Structure formats: C-alpha cells, structure tokens
Amino acid sequence: MIMKHKLIQTAAISTLCLACLGGAYGASEAVNDALGIADARISLDAAVQAAQRHVGGKASRAVYERDQGRWVYDVEVVKGSEVTDVQVDPESGKVLAAVPDKVDQGEDEDHEDRGEAHEVDD
Secondary structure, three states, X not given: OHHHHHHHHHHHHHHHHHHHHHHHHHHHHOOOHHHHHHHOOOOXXXXXXXXXXXXXXXXXXXXXXXXXXXXXXXXXXXXXXXXXXXXXXXXXXXXXXXXXXXXXXXXXXXXXXXXXXXXXXX
16 A cells, blocks of 8 residues: 555656656747847838838837738837838838727737738739
C-alpha cells in the first residue's frame, strides 16, 4: 500500500513538472508581433502619410498588425467629425482599404468591422 502511494505521488509530481516545463517552453516561443515590422518595406511614418493623403485628415493612431493572415499598417485618420480606418500595404505603401470607424467600444469591435472594408483602386 505504501509503495502504491509513493508511485502515485511520484507520477503526480512528474506530471506537474512536465506541465511547468511545457508552459515555460510555450512562453519562450511567444514572439512580440511588433517585431514583424522588420520585414516591412515602408516605414510606419510613410504608411501614416499615405493614409492621411487618402482621407485628407490627420492620423490619430497607427499600428502594424496581422489582419486576416497578412501584415498591414492600420491607421486611424480623423477628418472633421469623421474617423476612417485605413489599411496600408507594408510592401508598396498602397492603401488597401478604408472604412468609416464606428464609435470606439474597444479594439475588438474595430477589427470585427473589417469585413465591411471596401477595396481601394488607385
């Protein structure tokens, strides 16, 4: 009986140790997605300028992020009382899409509206 208890205890401790190691490995594999900007051909500043020219307003926020499996610059541009989310291609600097931004209720809602984006032909 004592031997069975020690075997169960050893198995439990081993399982716990493996779980901790797995968590530590998973955490070390996490990469900050901002590092992806190293592969962009145009700068964040150039993307902001392209978005501002497209809308004719001023940028209030800009991020480099993955959207639907591809890297884009996402620039929020204000013109008067209108706010437009503009996606800029990090390779060419071309505006990919521009959609009116709804009232901010958090980042997730902004990104859910991407399905309504219209393509921009230049």
